[in-house]
Amino acid sequence: MQTKLINNKGLVIGGNKIILIAGPCAVESKELYTSTVNNLKYVDILRGGAFKPRTNPDSFLGLENKGIEILLESQKELNKPVVTELTKESNLNLFNDIDYIQVGARNMQNFELLKALGRTNKTIILKRGFGNTIDELLEAAHYIKKEGNENIVLVERGIRTFETSTRFTLDLSSIAVIKAKSTYPVFVDPSHAAGTKEYVESLAKAAIAAGADGIMIETHINPEKALSDSKQALTVDEYNDLVLKLDKVAKAIGRTIL
Amino acid sequence: MQTKLINNKGLVIGGNKIILIAGPCAVESKELYTSTVNNLKYVDILRGGAFKPRTNPDSFLGLENKGIEILLESQKELNKPVVTELTKESNLNLFNDIDYIQVGARNMQNFELLKALGRTNKTIILKRGFGNTIDELLEAAHYIKKEGNENIVLVERGIRTFETSTRFTLDLSSIAVIKAKSTYPVFVDPSHAAGTKEYVESLAKAAIAAGADGIMIETHINPEKALSDSKQALTVDEYNDLVLKLDKVAKAIGRTIL
Amino acid sequence: MQTKLINNKGLVIGGNKIILIAGPCAVESKELYTSTVNNLKYVDILRGGAFKPRTNPDSFLGLENKGIEILLESQKELNKPVVTELTKESNLNLFNDIDYIQVGARNMQNFELLKALGRTNKTIILKRGFGNTIDELLEAAHYIKKEGNENIVLVERGIRTFETSTRFTLDLSSIAVIKAKSTYPVFVDPSHAAGTKEYVESLAKAAIAAGADGIMIETHINPEKALSDSKQALTVDEYNDLVLKLDKVAKAIGRTIL
């Protein structure tokens, strides 16, 4: 089906131009955050987690409110929108100036959260749960849409299988399947699926060639020091180089990325 | 490790006596609910969903507040505690008179909900997510415990695999694994895993033999008319017969169920 | 469906008596083999691999012809039949005096091997492939049956899933499913699924309670020194104790095991 465009303050998602989302997994400090995002040469939306739903509660759980503040500062300084994850409805008031709200894989079937987001007009970046089918992802989107919000982007970020060489198995066929069954734009997050930065380039190129409308790539000014997911983050230079390669693939299928 | 007992108003979980939880998937009406639970000969905790987190928002989503009322009436009439699912913290005030709160598989990693339940002294019936490992289930329990509530029961209800003969693959090895790694009692829900009532007896017996501390079985006065999960519910008579068979298996391993 | 009995020289499979198969994973030497099997108090069929289809060709691949000789000697000395694995048709001539031939999980869809076994009158112990559905297992059996041999026992030994606490996920629902769809007896191999001997007792009891017609348990006189699968083998004493516990479970469901 024809992908339906989302226009969020002039940034068009689902069209010919492929969207670039980059930044660190978590906002760790003002200094680390800006030193990363200020050096990204090509990026449409800045990412970074303030509220981190980690598997183990003893892990780093994000800077929370302080993290949101840092994101909003970068948004203003760089004049680029940010996307960050919401984990409970009662935090929505902190997201007034954030235009893109991510629902993480673990909350894909947190239907109360989806309904709350359906009552906003934010652009919702809905990640596929790692134990969920494509049909369930579409039904989760339907929870949001049913409340009135049609600004929904679906994200393939890998599913859980028996294969252990990668952290998750990136299911790139989901792009074609979602496009056959719905009108939602589809982004791909190769970083979380790969779990190792060596595999990110190959998967990112594949995602573009397969028809992804956007790509989310973890980048860090100093990946080895990252507090979460350090193995899968690209350095800023690696990211900038990768985008140029992705641009060639995008052009080969008649799209643009720069 | 030695299972740590939970004593909720005299009902002891994790001891020699295996706990029976029965009732319909959803509370559909006062009449249907009582006609089911009043005919259960052997049961320790009555179950029934009032808030139903269904995959598709166009499905029957439960009677909500009215469902809670019906459950509380049965609780009083039969002098048996009820267990029902909570899907968002802001509903907690409706659960004042409910001693057992279920967290469904889809919310196993809804960490905000887990933290909220950790601040109560309810007995939490935490179901394993169908895409989650046993270690993640233990870490989810840790979210509750870390807030101060140690009254946690883990429930094996099947994981998602490539096998399609059953709705989910019941992972009975999780009982031995959980008991090797933690002190939580473990219940088993064979009904959701089987997806077909013909397979429930075999799996329920297996669960008891494997060492489950309790068993949750969907029963309905008229399964064919059930609004959700109709294929997997036992009739009341089938349930009553099954319990007698389970009692024999329980005795064979030195436990009791009646 | 009613399980169809197999009578192999007086040993009846699929009836009230549950079959016990025990012995080491591999035949490592005459001395190690006999010191193990001579000390099993209760056993119907002796097991042991002579041709071992290991994942890596640099692993111990079995004593081959010499292993078959050792098995035949024990068969004679103990007057108990043996079961061992065949990996290619051209070895069939070595199996003249062996009444039970195992097809391993990796060869479940080696259809040429299945057809060759279908032209014998041996009892075929067909293990489920770890990546195969129950329906495919039934279709594999159909390859054997179509050639004329109906003496087929199916074995559940665990499937591959995302769970890593156990080596494979034992799918005990397969017992009820197979019995609903076919007349084949079903055995269960908890040792390979568990991968760790601590979990074998729980799974073996569950298998009996679920309705398994037989159980295959790896035992070794000195598990720590075993050349393959050392972590999952029970000692001879542990095995002998376990059988007494399984007997109680068997009696609870109206069957016998001793």
Next chain:
Amino acid sequence: MQTKLINNKGLVIGGNKIILIAGPCAVESKELYTSTVNNLKYVDILRGGAFKPRTNPDSFLGLENKGIEILLESQKELNKPVVTELTKESNLNLFNDIDYIQVGARNMQNFELLKALGRTNKTIILKRGFGNTIDELLEAAHYIKKEGNENIVLVERGIRTFETSTRFTLDLSSIAVIKAKSTYPVFVDPSHAAGTKEYVESLAKAAIAAGADGIMIETHINPEKALSDSKQALTVDEYNDLVLKLDKVAKAIGRTIL
């Protein structure tokens, strides 16, 4: 690691030029076969199954020896090599004039077959089992190599997961993983994974972008009449069009396909 080139009578695999393998799933008749392959504008190796290891023995199992004859005729007429599947060692004598031998997914761990192929100097096209890890695929290749044959191409064709929208989940990350761990060329078969021809284009482009050294695409002169896998075969025209699109993607990453 640097991919090691295979040169089979002048056709170089693993180099800059990406290899095209096309043809029907099965050789059904001389007429159907030639009408398909004679109309492929761009192809390096002709494919077609003569011995078909089907899940159910009542399915069409191939023309067997007659199928091999037809393949050899096309090989001569078109002066293009053929690849076809071997299912047992004793058929090897029929493959004297065939330079590329496929081992199917179901036989990936048929180690006796692998060893037999290791004693030839054929180019072995080894497909990943749908229940097997990448490490196991590499170990299976090691079985061949250990016998002396290093002409091995690995094929990603999808693994079995809980997702049912596609027949298998194509694991494109396997390309990067295999290239990080070994020197084998990697081909991709998007047709079997997709199970539906609508998804083949997207997956084929992704495979090229991800770094595949070759691609196997099922094509049929009249897919609706195909005796096996009819839903996933492209028409000859669709295939010819697709190759031109793939060529653009290949060029974008500095390779060629035409």
